[in-house]
Structures are given as C-alpha cells and as structure tokens.
Amino acid sequence: MDAWKLPTSLCVSGTDYKIRTDFRVVLDILEAMNDPDLFLPDASEEEIALVRSDTMVQILYEDYRTIPPEDFAEACEKALDFIDMGMKDDGKKKPHSMDWQQDAQIIIPAINRVQGCEIRALPYLHWWTFLGAYMEIGDCLFSQVVNIRQKKAKHKKLEKWEKEFLNANKDLITLQKKISVEQKKEMDNLEKWL
Incomplete structure (x- = not known):
C-alpha cells in the first residue's frame, strides 16, 4: 500500500473492491473481533478464526458478496494490511495493554x-x-x-x-475480561445461590 495515499479500495486478485474507510467502521471490526457472543461457546479455534475473518470482510468491503470464495483468504489478508496501515508486525507476542472499547x-x-x-x-x-x-x-x-x-x-x-x-x-x-451474555447469565445465577 502507498503510505502517501488514503486507500478507498483494496485490490484482491486484480479486482478493486471498495471499502468502508471511516474510523468508526474499523473500530466496529475490532470490537466484533473481541465479542465473545460472536462465537458458539464450544467453537474451535479454527471456527473462531473463520467467523472473525468473515465478520471483518462483511463489515469492511462494501460489496463483499462479489468476492469469489477462492479470493476470500487474500481479501482477509488485504483487510488486515489496511487495518494495520501496512505496518508489519515483528511477530513477538506483546502484552495486552489497551482495549478500544473500554479505553x-x-x-x-x-x-x-x-x-x-x-x-x-x-x-x-x-x-x-x-x-x-x-x-x-x-x-x-x-x-x-x-x-x-x-x-x-x-x-x-x-x-x-x-x-x-x-x-x-x-x-x-484494569482491563476487563470480555464475557458472553451466556456466561454473564451463569454468573448471575450463581450469585443468586450465594
């Protein structure tokens, strides 16, 4: 990506797809990625990753339905690159020190x-x-x-x-641990018995 231009589309397999670029849209994506209610409680890591990717693509790309299934992985990669502003991560795991919603x-x-x-x-x-x-x-x-x-x-x-x-x-x-609505109900029921 060209750092001197503000992209409004992403090229996936040679086709440009318009994206929603307002900061609120990306914050919605980031919030969804951390929403425990987005996944089934017993979802595997693979299922969670798929739901996260699909959610990101649906929110970011204006015409996500026109992206061919075989280009989905590239569309996800390009979306992540856009969200990260093209900056490469060093791959080292860093401690979680902020939360867009809480902060x-x-x-x-x-x-x-x-x-x-x-x-x-x-x-x-x-x-x-x-x-x-x-x-x-x-x-x-x-x-x-x-x-x-x-x-x-x-x-x-x-x-x-x-x-x-x-x-x-x-x-x-203190960063709050995100819990699902189902987990919250279970905790509330447990508190009633105490």
Missing part, C-alpha cells in the same frame, strides 16, 4: 488534542488519519494508563506515584 473515554480526548477538533463530530475521518493521530498521542492520561498496564504485565516495579494512581483508579487501569 474510548480516555483515547478520544487524546486523539481530539492531536487532531485539534472533536473527532466524533466529524461526519467522516479516514481510518489511517485516525490511526496516525493515535500514534502521535503524547503524555496524557491514556499513555499513563497504558504505561502502568505494560509495567504490570512485565512485572516491573511501579514508581510510588504509579502505585498511588493505580490504587485510586483500579477500574480505569
């Missing part, structure tokens, strides 16, 4: 500051522009929260102010 309340002000406007009020903002602003977030509440999460994940010692901040803001700093 929205502290990500939005940081991106607003970078963009110089209220991004939610914009009728359209390309995903790459949004992601570029995200990458330019400097010192702010969000970066402090992520820094503490990363230190905790790597079992590094927190500074005194970080410990105090963590104790005062556990709900903000």
